[in-house]
Amino acid sequence: MSDYHINIFYSEQDGGYIADIPDLEHCSAFGDTPEHALEEVKRAKRAWLEAAREAGKPIPPPRYRPIIYQVAP
Numbered sequence: 001m002s003d004y005h006i007n008i009f010y011s012e013q014d015g016g017y018i019a020d021i022p023d024l025e026h027c028s029a030f031g032d033t034p035e036h037a038l039e040e041v042k043r044a045k046r047a048w049l050e051a052a053r054e055a056g057k058p059i060p061p062p063r064y065r066p067i068i069y070q071v072a073p
Helices: 034-055
Strands: 008-010 015-022 027-033
Touching: 008 034, 015 034, 027 034
Parallel strands: none
Antiparallel strands: 008 015, 015 027
């Protein structure tokens, strides 16, 4: 079973780490450490999916993969 890709990066402007899930529009979180940002975005993902289900909105399948994970033809 595949899951959603999560990006984690340091933001100088915010003074901490940002984690986002590209397949889930506007699903991101902040943390003081990469681990904290990861835990927060996992919480945000659960909330995002629950809200989409309750609203009857489509849930996109996990598709995003950064170029480093893509297989050459």
